[in-house]
Amino acid sequence: MPKDHGIGASQKRREDLRFLTGRGRYTDDINLPGQLYAAFVRSTVAHGRINAVDTATAAAMPGVVRVFTAADFAAVGGLPCGWQVTDRHGKPMLEPKHPVLAEGKVRHVGDPIALVVAETAEQARDAAEAVILDIAELPPVLDMKAAVAGGPLVHDELGSNLCYDWGFVEENREAVDAAIRSAHHVTTLELVNNRLVPNAMEPRCAVGDYNPATDETTLYTTSQNPHVIRLLMGAFVLGVPEHKLRVVAPDVGGGFGSKIYHYAEEAAVTFAARALRRPVKWTASRSESFITDAQGRDHVTKIELALDREGHFLAVRTETYANMGAYLSTFAPCIPTWLHGTLMAGNYRTPLIYVNVKAVFTNTVPVDAYRGAGRPEATFQLERVIDKAARELGMDPIELRRRNFITEFPYQTPVALVYDTGNYHATMDRLAEIADLAGFEKRRQESAAKGLLRGLGVNCYIEACGIAPSNLVGQLGARAGLYESATVRVNATGGVVVMTGSHSHGQGHETTFAQVIAEMIGIPESQVEIVHGDTANTPMGMGTYGSRSIAVGGSAMVRAASKIIAKAKKIAAHLLEASDSDIELKDGKFTVAGTDKSVDWGSVCLAAYVPHNYPLADLEPGLEETAFYDPANFTFPSGAYACEVEVDPETGKVTVARFAAADDFGNVINPMIVDGQVHGGIAQGIGQALLETCAYDENGQLVTGSYMDYAMPRADDVPFYAVDHSCATPCTHNPLGVKGCGEAGAIGSPPAVVNAVIDALQRAGHTHVTHIDMPLSPARVWAAMQH
Amino acid sequence: MTQVSMTVNGRAVSGEVEGRTLLVQFLREGLGLTGTHVGCDTSQCGACVVHVDGKAVKACAVFALDLQGAEVRTIEGMANADGSLSVIQQAFQDHHGLQCGFCTPGMVMSAAALLAENPKPSEAEVRKYLEGNLCRCTGYHNIVKAVLAASGQDVAAIAAE
Ligand code: FES
Numbered sequence: 001m002p003k004d005h006g007i008g009a010s011q012k013r014r015e016d017l018r019f020l021t022g023r024g025r026y027t028d029d030i031n032l033p034g035q036l037y038a039a040f041v042r043s044t045v046a047h048g049r050i051n052a053v054d055t056a057t058a059a060a061m062p063g064v065v066r067v068f069t070a071a072d073f074a075a076v077g078g079l080p081c082g083w084q085v086t087d088r089h090g091k092p093m094l095e096p097k098h099p100v101l102a103e104g105k106v107r108h109v110g111d112p113i114a115l116v117v118a119e120t121a122e123q124a125r126d127a128a129e130a131v132i133l134d135i136a137e138l139p140p141v142l143d144m145k146a147a148v149a150g151g152p153l154v155h156d157e158l159g160s161n162l163c164y165d166w167g168f169v170e171e172n173r174e175a176v177d178a179a180i181r182s183a184h185h186v187t188t189l190e191l192v193n194n195r196l197v198p199n200a201m202e203p204r205c206a207v208g209d210y211n212p213a214t215d216e217t218t219l220y221t222t223s224q225n226p227h228v229i230r231l232l233m234g235a236f237v238l239g240v241p242e243h244k245l246r247v248v249a250p251d252v253g254g255g256f257g258s259k260i261y262h263y264a265e266e267a268a269v270t271f272a273a274r275a276l277r278r279p280v281k282w283t284a285s286r287s288e289s290f291i292t293d294a295q296g297r298d299h300v301t302k303i304e305l306a307l308d309r310e311g312h313f314l315a316v317r318t319e320t321y322a323n324m325g326a327y328l329s330t331f332a333p334c335i336p337t338w339l340h341g342t343l344m345a346g347n348y349r350t351p352l353i354y355v356n357v358k359a360v361f362t363n364t365v366p367v368d369a370y371r372g373a374g375r376p377e378a379t380f381q382l383e384r385v386i387d388k389a390a391r392e393l394g395m396d397p398i399e400l401r402r403r404n405f406i407t408e409f410p411y412q413t414p415v416a417l418v419y420d421t422g423n424y425h426a427t428m429d430r431l432a433e434i435a436d437l438a439g440f441e442k443r444r445q446e447s448a449a450k451g452l453l454r455g456l457g458v459n460c461y462i463e464a465c466g467i468a469p470s471n472l473v474g475q476l477g478a479r480a481g482l483y484e485s486a487t488v489r490v491n492a493t494g495g496v497v498v499m500t501g502s503h504s505h506g507q508g509h510e511t512t513f514a515q516v517i518a519e520m521i522g523i524p525e526s527q528v529e530i531v532h533g534d535t536a537n538t539p540m541g542m543g544t545y546g547s548r549s550i551a552v553g554g555s556a557m558v559r560a561a562s563k564i565i566a567k568a569k570k571i572a573a574h575l576l577e578a579s580d581s582d583i584e585l586k587d588g589k590f591t592v593a594g595t596d597k598s599v600d601w602g603s604v605c606l607a608a609y610v611p612h613n614y615p616l617a618d619l620e621p622g623l624e625e626t627a628f629y630d631p632a633n634f635t636f637p638s639g640a641y642a643c644e645v646e647v648d649p650e651t652g653k654v655t656v657a658r659f660a661a662a663d664d665f666g667n668v669i670n671p672m673i674v675d676g677q678v679h680g681g682i683a684q685g686i687g688q689a690l691l692e693t694c695a696y697d698e699n700g701q702l703v704t705g706s707y708m709d710y711a712m713p714r715a716d717d718v719p720f721y722a723v724d725h726s727c728a729t730p731c732t733h734n735p736l737g738v739k740g741c742g743e744a745g746a747i748g749s750p751p752a753v754v755n756a757v758i759d760a761l762q763r764a765g766h767t768h769v770t771h772i773d774m775p776l777s778p779a780r781v782w783a784a785m786q787h
Numbered sequence: 788m789t790q791v792s793m794t795v796n797g798r799a800v801s802g803e804v805e806g807r808t809l810l811v812q813f814l815r816e817g818l819g820l821t822g823t824h825v826g827c828d829t830s831q832c833g834a835c836v837v838h839v840d841g842k843a844v845k846a847c848a849v850f851a852l853d854l855q856g857a858e859v860r861t862i863e864g865m866a867n868a869d870g871s872l873s874v875i876q877q878a879f880q881d882h883h884g885l886q887c888g889f890c891t892p893g894m895v896m897s898a899a900a901l902l903a904e905n906p907k908p909s910e911a912e913v914r915k916y917l918e919g920n921l922c923r924c925t926g927y928h929n930i931v932k933a934v935l936a937a938s939g940q941d942v943a944a945i946a947a948e
Pocket residue numbers: 824825826827828829830831832833834835836845846847848
């Protein structure tokens with residue numbers, strides 16, 4: 001019987017009631033008395049020198065309150081980068097200034113140059129168009145290899161476009177080279193991991209507010225991590241102390257990474273609100289989102305896999321060019337390094353691995369984490385090269401994977417990670433069932449009868465989630481800790497409020513976190529309220545990304561709740577005149593072990609706040625505890641995915657006919673929500689594999705800058721998915737045994753789709769087609785079939 | 788500025804608008820009905836779908852002034868009279884057809900229009916009809932299930948195909 005409450009129950013989401021009735025409160029729904037509106041003047045060229053910005057006409061237009069330019073921000077800091085990567089020669093990465101408004105040069109289309117503030121949004125937009133720019137266009141640098149080879153400099157003062165040249169593990173380099181030289185077989189694959197636009201459906205929005213009477217500044221913003229924004233903007237950009245700065249991220253309409261970062265617009269509206277002493281609001285148009293939200297992926301990679309005669313993996317060597325765009329976004333440097341290089345062991349026993357990553361500045365929108373962040377790039381190249389190797393060796397691709405699976409845990413990879421648990425054979429077995437791999441041949445014949453080429457693609461993935469032990473990431477260059485926090489406040493009448501540093505923007509924390517607390521105490525979930533997203537009423541939190549909320553935030557909450565329970569037991573022991581070591585808590589009742597003496601949860605809570613009969617000498621009144629949890633390790637969700645496609649040989653059009661995902665997420669709090677997370681990730685992965693790409697023309701103009709040109713997956717581009725997470729090897733180092741599930745779908749699915757298309761073409765006799773770069777558009781697939 | 792009057796969720800409303808004011812702006816800023824969302828500026832995401840005289844319309848693609856006397860329904864007007872969720876809204880909750888909720892008002896309004904036109908749509912018909920509504924969170928799986936369930940069909944059997 002599935003559970004109907006607590007941990008493991010598919011509880012319907014409580015947050016749905018407000019979203020389904022139009023009562024959500026997203027940032028753009030907030031309007032403050034006296035509010036002004038901001039519009040940005042942005043660069044229309046990819047690279048240019050700013051000769052002059054003439055704001056006179058704009059400033060005189062109706063409703064315009066003020067036009068700000070870079071000069072107004074002279075005393076303000078640049079947007080900080082939160083991670084410093086050290087290159088393979090021990091040098092720190094090149095780190096350019098990222099001004100709030102462009103200084104001297106514009107470096108990508110969309111780079112903000114001026115800020116117009118007016119009484120209405122229309123007036124602000126009209127005036128922004130009247131700002132006259134004198135910009136001397138410079139040749140842009142767009143191609144990464146050209147940028148490194150001596151193309152025009154994005155940042156003149158750096159003297160190079162190479163941000164860093166990272167090697168990992170540098171000490172292994174020669175051994176890897178030697179293993180590859182002497183191997184029985186080496187499979188080589190060159191590929192592109194296409195640049196994507198995250199496209200959370202809610203465009204970014206920011207409202208700055210300042211109260212001169214109290215000197216308090218508030219920013220309402222579409223953020224996945226309001227405390228991080230408070231820290232970065234307060235301490236590094238505006239110089240506002242944290243106790244005078246409140247950041248609120250209310251309902252947020254999806255993030256997928258793009259709302260982690262501290263953006264110029266947040267600092268600009270807050271600065272303007274302080275200067276003008278009136279609230280200032282900016283809401284991105286979708287066109288603005290396309291040219292300002294940090295984009296994702298954009299790697300160009302060569303991978304080599306060395307194997308012995310039996311197909312055992314001997315070594316992996318990769319060389320990757322990773323696009324940083326024009327500036328370093330908040331966490332950009334760590335994505336192609338520590339979230340990518342460390343994952344190159346995948347699910348396999350490969351004794352020797354060397355990863356080289358060259359991060360490059362170009363005149364494009366900054367690139368940072370997008371759902372999966374580094375891990376999809378690692379998974380894609382590894383799972384593609386394994387498929388290619390299987391074909392070259394005449395082996396079954398599943399068998400080749402199985403032959404190399406890691407089977408003993410904990411497992412130390414040669415790329416720093418220690419996997420605590422996993423069972424890759426079991427997830428592969430489970431996949432075979434839910435995907436009905438045995439029925440593929442029959443379905444293939446049915447497709448053939450319709451004139452369609454059917455192919456099957458299977459792959460595995462592993463990811464490192466629950467980022468991350470602070471002392472470790474500190475050594476790796478993080479400029480932040482990566483713990484999480486929670487305060488559990490019990491009211492006198494027994495209701496519980498949890499204030500968590502995790503942020504929910506679709507993940508359903510208000511429901512799942514309440515399930516955990518209700519289970520721990522044995523009270524109904526309706527007695528538990530989850531509060532998040534406001535620095536004024538939650539302890540310092542690091543926010544939600546990297547599938548970390550339940551693993552890190554959930555653990556902090558469990559730890560705080562455990563302190564509550566320990567204290568409540570002492571109170572119960574006093575009330576029951578027993579020793580607290582004899583008190584048991586079950587179903588909301590404290591019992592003296594082995595007796596029928598008991599007191600209920602509510603009475604203990606009341607006693608804590610009305611301490612008439614209370615051990616005041618030993619115990620403080622009240623029932624409220626805060627805990628910080630710093631993870632001991634990453635968590636390692638893993639899985640096996642299968643995709644079946646049909647390719648139309650006439651047009652090259654690919655249809656995803658079936659998709660199955662067998663994941664190991666460890667313990668699961670709410671299976672319905674977990675399924676939903678996987679569904680969403682798969683659709684994004686199918687989007688990357690077949691539809692989406694971020695294309696710049698030779699002038700650095702974004703060609704795919706609207707939903708007319710950027711092909712988002714729509715309801716009729718995808719099938720129903722079969723998902724399963726019954727193979728669960730619980731995490732060994734966090735209290736709930738959870739691993740995280742937010743990114744798996746987006747990590748595991750692109751190679752499955754591409755493997756399936758290559759399989760379909762190979763079966764149809766196009767044996768020369770060993771790879772097609774994503775997105776596998778009809779034109780690309782058709783062209784591949786023409787040789 | 789010109790005066791516009793219409794009925795929104797059964798209530799007579801009026802307000803001053805510019806010629807360029809879109810229906811979605813009038814709803815959100817003029818009337819404070821912020822349930823209708825704006826997800827794009829090219830009329831392609833469907834976050835803004837409302838009903839005008841019973842038909843699904845993208846509220847970012849019509850001017851408020853063109854709707855003098857029209858009958859408009861938004862997500863705020865979709866619940867039952869007693870405040871409980873309508874069949875479609877309930878199906879979205881039951882089948883986890885929403886995550887961040889941003890696309891949800893438009894999805895619900897589109898789904899309602901579909902079921903009014905075609906009370907027992909096939910899976911393919913649902914997917915085709917919802918082509919104009921982007922959702923980045925759900926992968927559409929549970930949205931399609933919710934719409935089929937709201938039409939009274941056995942979704943377990945369909946999704947297991
Ligand atoms: S806002 Fe995107 S279609 Fe209307």
